[in-house]
Amino acid sequence: MTNNDIIRRLRYIFDINDASMVSTFGLSGLSVTRAQVSNWLKPESDSDAELCNDQELAHFLNGLITKMRGKKDGAQPEVETRLTHNMTFKKLKIALNYKSEDILDVMNLADFEMSNHELSAFFRKPGHKHYRKCGDQILRNFLQGLQMKLRPDESQKQEQENSPYKSN
Numbered sequence: 001m002t003n004n005d006i007i008r009r010l011r012y013i014f015d016i017n018d019a020s021m022v023s024t025f026g027l028s029g030l031s032v033t034r035a036q037v038s039n040w041l042k043p044e045s046d047s048d049a050e051l052c053n054d055q056e057l058a059h060f061l062n063g064l065i066t067k068m069r070g071k072k073d074g075a076q077p078e079v080e081t082r083l084t085h086n087m088t089f090k091k092l093k094i095a096l097n098y099k100s101e102d103i104l105d106v107m108n109l110a111d112f113e114m115s116n117h118e119l120s121a122f123f124r125k126p127g128h129k130h131y132r133k134c135g136d137q138i139l140r141n142f143l144q145g146l147q148m149k150l151r152p153d154e155s156q157k158q159e160q161e162n163s164p165y166k167s168n
Contacts (some may be wrong), residue, residue: 003054006057006139007057009147012147014150021060023067024067026063028063028076040056057083062076064091064095065091069094084133084134089138103119103142109149
């Protein structure tokens with residue numbers, strides 16, 4: 001998954017408009033324009049599409065945390081220049097104030113089962129012996145489950161449209 005895929009999915013899941021996208025970036029200290037946001041949201045095949053780098057995605061995720069949980073007292077966290085799926089997953093967990101059980105429930109909505117031990121490995125430090133790298137499949141299933149939980153009507157419509165058994 002690219003950073004652009006992640007931003008597009010999060011925008012849809014949380015139903016964020018362009019102005020809110022710009023303000024979410026601003027909450028973490030990055031000033032972006034509506035045109036930049038628009039270019040990040042365009043499909044890669046579009047000639048105006050721009051790639052969202054790790055630092056920009058980190059700013060968005062930090063802004064999302066601030067927007068959903070409130071501003072942290074004291075010094076604000078440093079924005080990462082390199083972002084992994086593990087870090088993205090952890091930032092989403094923080095923004096949503098989810099516990100392991102909540103994440104497992106969301107994963108089950110996407111028909112993806114995992115144990116609490118498997119899940120906790122994604123949130124460990126990279127040097128830990130039980131650390132596990134979060135791949136595209138895990139993050140994609142989490143985002144899919146989140147969409148099913150937070151936008152159930154749209155998810156059902158999408159499933160029906162993609163079903164080979166839909167009635168005409």
